[in-house]
Amino acid sequence: MIQKRQPTMSGAEELYERLKFRLLTGFALLMGGVAFLFNSPREIYEGNLTIMASPANLLTDYMALTNVGAALFNVSLMTLQALWIVRMADAKINGPVIAGILTIAGFAFFGKNLFNSMPISIGAFTYAKVTKVPMHKSLLAALFGTALAPLVSELSFSLGIGQPYGVLLGLGAGFVSGFLIPPLAHHFVTFTRGFSLYNVGFTCGIIGTVFISLMRNFGFEIETVNILASGYNGPFSVLLYSLFSGMFLIGLWLNGWSFNGLKRIMRHSGQLSTDYLELGGLGATLINMALLGFLATTYILLMGGEINGPVLGGIFTVIGFGAFGKNIKNVLPILIGVTLMGRLNYQDNQSTIVLISALFGTTLAPLAGRYGNIAGIIAGAMHLTLVMNIGYLHGGVNLYNNGFSGGLVASILVPILEAFHLHRANQRALRGPVDPADEVEVDQAN
Template identity: 85%
Template sequence: MQQQEKHTISSERELSEHSKYGLLIGFALFMGGIGFLFNTPQEIWEGNVTILTSPANLLTDYMALTSVGATLVNVSLMTLQSLWIVRMADAKINGPVIAGILTIAGFAFFGKNLFNSIPISIGAFAYAKVTHAPIHKSLLAALFGTALAPLVSELSFNLGIAQPYGILLGIAAGFISGFSIPPLANHFVTFTRGFSLYNVGFTCGIIGTVFISLIRNFGYGIENVNILASGYNRPFIIILSILFSVMLLLGLWLNRWTFHGLNRILRHSGQLSTDYLELGGLGATLINMGFLGFMALGYILLMGGEINGPVLGGIFTVIGFGAFGKNIKNVLPILIGVTLMGRINYHDSQSTLVLISALFGTTLAPLAGRYGTAAGILAGAMHLTLVMNIGYLHGGVNLYNNGFSGGLVAAILVPILEALHLHRTNQRALRGAVNPADEVEVDSGK
């Protein structure tokens, strides 16, 4: 069976590492190029200056803060920066790396920029240098750790600290955060047992809570904001549909116009760390990502929501993790659970907060993959309950607020579900047919 699976994966058309980099660079240039269809170069330049020098805590939609064009160029720049970091670490383009790059691209719509992300990445690589670890060991921390980017911007521009001391303090906080993430993330993955895909998000929630507590102790206050764009559904439906269609077609072409490998992806729970490129091949992974993209977009439109910065961040994160743990089978129960709880609690199902809780709540997809649809629905419902109340702890400086909440949900549910799962297994064993050989031995004993 294993030989047959290896043969199936090897039968797809292969892309070199250079070609994979080229595809991601093409994506970055595509997003940046589209920006100039919305705004003039002058507007884009001024908008990017505003993005670099503004607070960025949740929820700061750069499309509402500046312009669509400036935001798309920021997405392009952040994607290119991520690729440069991967190249510097001499790492291959695999599932976790694709997830990291597309997550950064998504959060470049609301919260991440070149200024507030670089100190964190430097801190993560500094940890590798100090501990004499290979630099690629800190790569995912350098990518996903930029969840704390708003901490840098808050200290730099929003607390009224005189310059240049505010900027220096923000950079220092970012560096310390980045330095702390690798060892803490390695430790906390045992807390969630890999059933929350945003493990670094949980880690950043802990670090962000510590920093915000210190800031509040010194008499400074940080309030969550709600700056959101509206009225851009039509153009982004077109843009996203083009991107997802390209993923599907490219995946099918690589797979020689078959769905080979997709079943292996769908059968896997998605528990960390599951690289779908190794499990099913690049072609099947791209097909899975394309399907997830259309599912996420369809969900937003079905709920009647607005496609704004945070929603786009959620969609890109979903498709990014389509290479690293999420598939159309284990994601759906989470979406259902969040939606049902939203209706029970009389939350507006069209609100951005509920929509992004559903999209980012798919961090718990491995729970549905491992324990079934009912467990996934329960996890989604619990996630919405927690995520609506947990942002105060870190003051919105952890962009992966859903990763923080998802980690807690996984830590609570997994031991219970595992105990029930073991109990059911034992019960099935007890109800199993008696071995005929045992019956003979008993009879002969009489």
Template identity: 60%
Template sequence: MKVSRPKNPIINKTQLTEQVKHFIFVGVALYFIVLAFVFNSPQEILHGQIKILVSPANLLTDYFALTNIGAALFNSGLMILHALAIIRLVRAIINGPVIAAILTVAGFSLFGKNLYNSMPIVLGALLYAKVTRVPTEKTLLAALFGTALGPLVSEVSFNIGLSLPVGILAGWVAGMVAGFLIPPLAASFVKFTKGFSLYNVGFTSGIIGTVFVSFLRGVGVTIEPINVLSSGNNIPFELFLSVLFIFLFLMGYVLNGMSIKGYKNMLEETGQLSADFVDLFGFGVTLMNVSLLGLLGTAYPVLLVGDLNGPVIGGIFTLAGFGAFGKHPKNVLPVLAGVTLMGLIGSYDLTSTSVIIAGLFGTTIAPISGHYGPVVGMLAGALHLSVVMNTSFLHGGVNLYNNGFAGGLVAASLVPLLEAIDYHKEAYKKWHEPVDPAEEIEIEEEL
């Protein structure tokens, strides 16, 4: 007998959930925008925003130092709204990877991303969907994460000696080509890292950025990473971040039925791609994990007596964002410890922004720690610091996800070795396993 059910009983609930998710992230964007006017006047923010839009943005261009705090925060809030508009446009749901993308965009909009240099990359990724006739939501992550190559657009537009009209045209063409290339290449490169580096588009962007910069250098253009950083704002930024992450934790706690039920199970996940924590554990538990990682990320530079500047806060938001897509304290802490220990035994300044962001962004390889244990995680973190200090020259800083590029190299180098060791350990164990006498008799009888 066929049982009649109300039409689409789950759709209204799903739509309500999506509305709540959008409301929360719109609230985050508005928090940034309102705070912008606390730090600076409307005129200062307007002038700063214009400067952000028309300036080269390659690593490390801290918008706090380039302009002012208000303009940088306003830019970040605007970019969150831009990301949410794209999500609405392609009719995608806000799941784990999308949350990671939103908060990554928020963080990097403090030091490299803006509306001008992001739009052509997004258009290129969506054009790929149109040309190949795949659903546009399938290229959403490539479009959002792919804005890592925003500095390529800015650099070609404003910093290689072209006239303004030609530069703008060339920059947009370069951005759209890069955006078009990201979806197919990212789908291929994930096999290269076997899902053990979470910033797969970061690795892809590093490859594309290296090719573009190599071409530009080949025709006589000089592109080098830069280092424009702010300092002295730790106290207001600590307050700004703590309030936000505590609020998000409480929101997650309420949405999870006033409990932390399910969080212990999340800590047992390795984090290897693709671990969508929203799908596995629910939005409430995921939001609590995002918040805890955000607070952990905020504490890390403070403990190292470093500066909370644009790149560091960008690292904090990226760490928090991937709390919805593979990271949790258990697989993150060994990597942070490995980076820190390598900094101590090597000739590194632990208070420097480059080391601090290597720790925060280096948690891209947290799945190695989750799968192979904390000792291996620490080894991976130490190796990551060594590699990431030498990769930015390759792409000239036009790939904002330099740690994603380096993390991909670390995962691709380390994981096959770890797999080989595991294989031989299992083979040795099996070879030397004592044989049950009863089994020996059965084998002799069969012979």
């Protein structure tokens, strides 16, 4: 899935890699530049110090905790850090890597920072070193595993443990978590059969639950929080729609001003592992990502929600996975399912928790892609039901709470849907004409 950069790449391949790297670097620099339109350098600097020294469990919106400029600058720093990790692992930038980088960028609005993410990435790469596998094999664990970043911050700053012991304990827990993620994620993907795109999120949910259970046994309790910004729909709507328009135009330009490859992306279920760069090319993938960005942002505005840190995290995660499993066709049923369930159980569909459940719930998009729209709507409805109640298990230290819930939904629904799918296939076979070749195969099997 993750490919190593080859020293013997052709000139065209090398230019292709540089283009992808420059596009992502340009995104990081854009976020950093926009930060100074909101706040002064001093406010951004002090805000980033506050971000790195604060507990970061769900939901801690950095725009509300400090200021918008500091949050955007943290996004820039975290994106550049992720690109540096990719270079250090000597890996190619493909669909999964783009999804990982933009997911980190999104969660840099609420929960991830340079301090609490690095020990997890180091732990993942240490696992590769100890087991003597290439570093790029642990790259996705190093990127997505930063879901447990709040565990580092909570242990370091929030439990009342004296310094430097608190920081050492936090860093140690992050390192151990990162070390455990690669083997566990490899195992758990068989549990969800690739129908939940946030496989590492499910893994981190399990690890986070174990850590929180241990802490509760020793009398420590972690409270979830709800620090959220509001009143920024105007400027962020302009920023997001401009960004996605730029992506759309760049995609068209790279694609020869055509939509070649987009139909192939739309036809695929998105089940892990589906690299849209290989399936449709970079141009079509950028178009797909832009369309998902337009859809996600418009959905939030139509629902009357606030564009705050967690919502921005959801939007950027959706567009990131537009390179790795999500498209308009398989995402829409999930959004519909979450929205309908929100109305049926009298949830406030304008609330941030329901809106991000819809955005992050698109982890189940492959279910809709494989089994159809009705299955996708059911999956979305079931996801909202679970995700509203599952955060207590890991105490909010797993930022990918929806990935944890999505993994459980997939593990429950897939066997049932597969049984119905097989039953329908058998019924069609019974109704259809008998192929003599089939009779031969049956005789041989008997």
